[in-house]
Amino acid sequence: MTKNEFLTILANELKKNNIADAEDIINEYEQHFAFKMADGFTEEEIAAKLGNPAVLASQFESAGEAKKYGGKKAITVIGLCFVDLFAGAFFALLIAWEIIMAVFSVSNAVIAVCLFSGMSPWLLIPPMPYWCAAVFGLSLTALSVLSAVGCIYFAAFIRQLMRSYGRFHHNTIAAASGNAVLPSLAIHPRLPAKTNRRIRSAALFSLTLFVICFILGMIMSMISAGALEFWHAWGWFGYTAAN
Amino acid sequence: MNTQYKKGVLELCVLALLKKRDCYGYEVSEYLSNHIDIADGTVYPILRKLKSEGLVTTYMQEESGGPPRKYYSITKLGRETFEKEREEYLKFAQAVEILLEDDENDKE
Structure with a gap:
């Protein structure tokens, strides 16, 4: 030939x-x-x-073959609009939770700084001996780190969930209009193993430190106030001080 | 070997080559037929399929003393797909090897 x-x-x-x-x-x-x-x-x-x-x-x-599915496209798009509404509300909820966690983390850090430095802006922080305040400060620092770690992981999770949803969205339309479908994406974030390990150990360490310091702070306060309910003795939460 | 069976694997091989560098069609064809026993012409339908799936793109580049050549280049989606299917294929091949070797042991 x-x-x-x-x-x-x-x-x-x-x-x-x-x-x-x-x-x-x-x-x-x-x-x-x-x-x-x-x-x-x-x-x-x-x-x-x-x-x-x-x-x-x-x-x-x-x-020529791909064009056959064209008729279904309109229905798919309408269906997707409804799904998008629900998914949008869901994502708004997740993002709100992310913001709450971030605010929680920052406010814990601010209170911890106040406790360490002995400041009490607008007298918001109730009076207590400095060493009790320092231990509570340490415990709140740990809580701040813990929620910051949670924030970081949750942000990665939301991002991946959105990407995954975007891919689903794209694929549904592509399938309805007879175009090529892309491989679907995993829901969970795939962080490098090293990052995963760091996040895990930071979370574990800060959780342990928070629990230990919180309990230690309570015990120290009870001993120095000489009462189980030391907040009564020190006049917190609007109680009149016992002495 | 059954050509239909080979086709899916060949797509993976083409992506593996394009992941390393951009190539024109003839290069891909030569590379594959040097390693695997297939008809030279089979590569072009594969390249076209990969392009229609968005795994590769093409661009024209002027060559000194010749007509412009069509280069194939892997896309981000192509890389994603390659990583995923590569893993799947290797796992599959391993399983097949175990099964086939098992068969050999039974005969002895």
Whole structure:
């Protein structure tokens, strides 16, 4: 088979199979012939190695088939709008929770600083001996770190969930309009193993420190106030001080 | 070997090559037929399929003393897909190897 015979059969078969952009395909095979002939092969050898042009033509996917699904697209889009509404509300909720956690973390850090430095802006922090305040300060620092770690992980989670939802959105429309579907994305964030380990140990460490310091602070306060309910003795929460 | 069976694996091999560098069609064809016993022409339908799935893109580049060549380049989606399918394939191949070797042991 010569180059021209090969290309003619290929062109005819492509046309018969209703393949878009047939010229582009023919061009690729023409270039293949050109490269091989430059290497000293004959047209017959090249054509034989390329394979049967009719078989090759059947391996190109027809563009006409995909259009069949077009009718379902409108329904899918309407359905997706409703899903988007619910998903949007859900994401708003998740983001609100993220903000709450961030505020919680920052306010804990601020209170911890006040406790350490002995400041009491607007007399918001009730009176107590400095060492009790320092231990409570340490415990709140740990709580602040713990919630900051939670914040970071949760932010990664929301981000991945949104990406995953975006991919689902894209795929649903693509499937309805007969386009190629992309691989779906995992819901959970895939952080590097090192980051995962760091997050885990930071969370564990701060949780332990928080619990220990909180209990220690309570015990120290009870002892120094000489009463189980030391907040009564020190006049917290609007109680009048006992002494 | 069954060509239909080989086709999916060949897509993976093409992506592996394009992950390393951009190539024109003939390069891909030569690379594959050097390693695997297939008809030279099979590569072009594969490249076209990968392009229609958005795993690769093409661009034209002028060559000194010749017509412009069509280069194939892997996309971000192509990389994602490659990583995922590579892992799946390797796991599958491992399992097949165990099963087939098992068969050999039974005969002895």
